[in-house]
Amino acid sequence: MILIYFAMSAIIIIFTAVFKKYHIEYKKDIIKKEHPLRLFYGLCFFLTDIYAKIYRKRKPNGTEPFHSLKTKIQMLHPGKNISAVVYTSIARRLSASLAVFLFFMLAGASYSIGNLLTSDNNVTELSRPTDGSDSVTYTLVADTDETTELIDIDISKKMYEYSEIISLFDKYREDILSAMLGDNVSSEYITKPLNFPSSIGDEGISLSWQPENLSYIDLNGGLLYENISPEGTHTCIYITMKLEDVEATLMAGVILYPDTSDASSLIHTELMNYINENNNPYSATVLLPSSISGNDITFSLPENNNKLMFFPIGIFICIILFFAASKEINSKIKVRNSQMLSDYPEIVSKLLLLLNAGLNIRNAFKKIVDDYYKGLSSGDTPHYAYEELSITINSLNSGKSEATAYTDYGKRCGLMPYMKLGSILEQNLNKGVKEMRFHLNNEVKNAFQNYKAEIITKSKQAETKLILPMVFILVVIMVLIMVPSFMNI
Numbered sequence: 001m002i003l004i005y006f007a008m009s010a011i012i013i014i015f016t017a018v019f020k021k022y023h024i025e026y027k028k029d030i031i032k033k034e035h036p037l038r039l040f041y042g043l044c045f046f047l048t049d050i051y052a053k054i055y056r057k058r059k060p061n062g063t064e065p066f067h068s069l070k071t072k073i074q075m076l077h078p079g080k081n082i083s084a085v086v087y088t089s090i091a092r093r094l095s096a097s098l099a100v101f102l103f104f105m106l107a108g109a110s111y112s113i114g115n116l117l118t119s120d121n122n123v124t125e126l127s128r129p130t131d132g133s134d135s136v137t138y139t140l141v142a143d144t145d146e147t148t149e150l151i152d153i154d155i156s157k158k159m160y161e162y163s164e165i166i167s168l169f170d171k172y173r174e175d176i177l178s179a180m181l182g183d184n185v186s187s188e189y190i191t192k193p194l195n196f197p198s199s200i201g202d203e204g205i206s207l208s209w210q211p212e213n214l215s216y217i218d219l220n221g222g223l224l225y226e227n228i229s230p231e232g233t234h235t236c237i238y239i240t241m242k243l244e245d246v247e248a249t250l251m252a253g254v255i256l257y258p259d260t261s262d263a264s265s266l267i268h269t270e271l272m273n274y275i276n277e278n279n280n281p282y283s284a285t286v287l288l289p290s291s292i293s294g295n296d297i298t299f300s301l302p303e304n305n306n307k308l309m310f311f312p313i314g315i316f317i318c319i320i321l322f323f324a325a326s327k328e329i330n331s332k333i334k335v336r337n338s339q340m341l342s343d344y345p346e347i348v349s350k351l352l353l354l355l356n357a358g359l360n361i362r363n364a365f366k367k368i369v370d371d372y373y374k375g376l377s378s379g380d381t382p383h384y385a386y387e388e389l390s391i392t393i394n395s396l397n398s399g400k401s402e403a404t405a406y407t408d409y410g411k412r413c414g415l416m417p418y419m420k421l422g423s424i425l426e427q428n429l430n431k432g433v434k435e436m437r438f439h440l441n442n443e444v445k446n447a448f449q450n451y452k453a454e455i456i457t458k459s460k461q462a463e464t465k466l467i468l469p470m471v472f473i474l475v476v477i478m479v480l481i482m483v484p485s486f487m488n489i
Helices: 001-019 039-057 067-076 082-118 170-181 263-280 305-356 361-374 384-397 402-413 414-428 432-463 467-488
Strands: 125-127 136-143 148-156 207-209 232-245 246-256 284-288 295-300
Touching: 001 039, 001 305, 039 082, 067 082, 067 305, 082 305, 148 263, 148 305, 170 232, 170 246, 207 284, 232 284, 263 284, 305 361, 305 384, 305 414, 305 432, 361 384, 361 402, 384 402, 402 414, 432 467
Parallel strands: none
Antiparallel strands: 125 284, 136 148, 136 295, 207 232, 232 246
């Protein structure tokens, strides 16, 4: 997995360097503070072009790629190079995903290297438990010349120099025998390792197990299949149960049969046999064999799968970041539409006032735009309705007809009041100023009525949002009043 992490990281870094100057003209006007990941923009521009080419091949007669995004960007950035803004917007989202993905790839590589440096894959000895538990289970990968097996080994705790006491109370006899069978069905047909629990009952009864013959059953309940007869081997197990100073001993008779169904059982049996014969029970570690049944064998701890988590988590977060960024654009569109609806009554009332003062529509719009830019400071938020109106004036100066320019103004704004205004101006250009004033006067009245209704709606929404804090304050006040009263009762 470490190679995958390094390969993915190297690909991103190399491609970022190769495409650093790709569409560099799109990065000239960006503000560096707002684009901290602009280093990845060249690669993002390249990926965007690749996607656009694939999209056009699959849908040659369909809409242009990023059509919806272009429409929204055009609303938010009137009069600017839409291609540059669209590519920058996509690069801003995509670069965040790339940066996060690169971070997770590098983190995964570091984690893998750390595991590689701090752990020796080949294991020659196992540590006995030091936390007070009776045994510890190790999962080992056993590699021989013929097979690779995953086996579980139970290593008992470090023993001390006192005799092992095996006890049993009669009332737990059946429970102990049932627990001892483990995966076996009957004590008269034992083919699987036996289960030797260390305690039983809610009274804290401790159990000790002692097979009659360690050549058939080891101290951990494992079966030594090589010594078991195919016709069945009779043996018994002495079980000691102890509670405080009371002890009882039970002898359980069993019939053992060999089980050669899987190689892991044979390796397990021979491994436990070697451990019991060649290791001191008083030592803190347990040595493992270098060969079993004449075959060389090596042991290793299973690979830690935690380092695999960086790849899927990185991809998942990248996808979330990329699509979550689209919500930011939608929220900006809502703010833009709300601002334009608020500016509409002012624009139509100024237009009507200037028409009554004797100016024509074109000059009236020019006066409105000039006044807007005169009152606009460097730190002020631009007003989209006036910016679109400025574009309309520029198009009129470039030779576009007034009817078309006013209609386009309404379409670019994308809101019903502005589209209606553009339609009124287009239809009444040739009908005279009197007819124009009549329609604009009605539009001013409707605009202020709609603006008033919008203000009332927003105030109700604000009141609704305040309900929860008000309820919380009410609860606090009630608690402050009632708690002292109850304390005096």
